[in-house]
Amino acid sequence: MPQPFYAVIFDLDGVLADSEPWWNEIDAKLLAEHGVTYRGEYHRNVLGVSYRLAVEFYKKAFGLSVPSDEMMQRRGEIAVDFFANRVGIFPSTRPVLQELRQMNLHLAVATSSLSASARPFLARHGLTAFFEAVITGEEIEHGKPHPDIYLRAAMKLRITVDGCLVIEDALSGIAAAKAAKMRVAAIPDTRFVDPRDYEKEADYLLGSLSEIPALIRGADLAHSS
Numbered sequence: 001m002p003q004p005f006y007a008v009i010f011d012l013d014g015v016l017a018d019s020e021p022w023w024n025e026i027d028a029k030l031l032a033e034h035g036v037t038y039r040g041e042y043h044r045n046v047l048g049v050s051y052r053l054a055v056e057f058y059k060k061a062f063g064l065s066v067p068s069d070e071m072m073q074r075r076g077e078i079a080v081d082f083f084a085n086r087v088g089i090f091p092s093t094r095p096v097l098q099e100l101r102q103m104n105l106h107l108a109v110a111t112s113s114l115s116a117s118a119r120p121f122l123a124r125h126g127l128t129a130f131f132e133a134v135i136t137g138e139e140i141e142h143g144k145p146h147p148d149i150y151l152r153a154a155m156k157l158r159i160t161v162d163g164c165l166v167i168e169d170a171l172s173g174i175a176a177a178k179a180a181k182m183r184v185a186a187i188p189d190t191r192f193v194d195p196r197d198y199e200k201e202a203d204y205l206l207g208s209l210s211e212i213p214a215l216i217r218g219a220d221l222a223h224s225s
Contacts, residue, residue: 048170050143
């Protein structure tokens with residue numbers, strides 16, 4: 001019988017932050033600097049992956065010979081501006097985090113985004129205090145879909161992997177969570193992806209953040225019955 005959940009680890013982009021529509025603009029600005037006109041046609045290919053995988057994909061797709069580290073740095077600089085000034089949160093983000101804290105769950109963020117964009121974003125929206133740990137892309141050697149970022153989050157929370165629930169919107173993030181031997185709930189953004197692609201990958205398929213507390217209570221009841 002699976003044990004109850006003691007911790008919830010959130011991806012940031014597309015889960016807490018309504019940022020996915022902005023990534024196309026961030027990457028369009030990045031690629032324009034290299035003479036490429038980009039209209040978001042490869043959004044699915046870079047959804048949720050590490051900065052390195054994203055820029056390496058773009059380099060191959062558009063035949064660019066720019067050093068990956070240079071492109072990664074520039075992508076981070078552009079993203080910082082967007083996260084600092086434009087990206088908002090989903091309407092249910094704050095009430096759900098409040099409810100989960102009232103349920104005495106340990107909460108963390110594990111994001112491929114860099115600290116310079118993720119932490120100011122959380123602070124601007126008054127979310128920082130909800131989380132015991134925030135792990136960002138530059139803290140780990142291997143980004144999603146490798147499990148490193150979720151294993152680090154569990155370690156920081158001091159919770160075993162079988163007590164963690166990961167919340168993700170990207171297939172690469174789901175793969176990372178499953179590789180970490182964690183259960184994962186997917187909230188696919190139907191503006192960009194087909195939810196049917198997620199049915200076999202995630203343990204749970206949710207329509208929004210607001211369904212998380214009931215999912216956790218259900219797991220608790222199943223364990224105690």
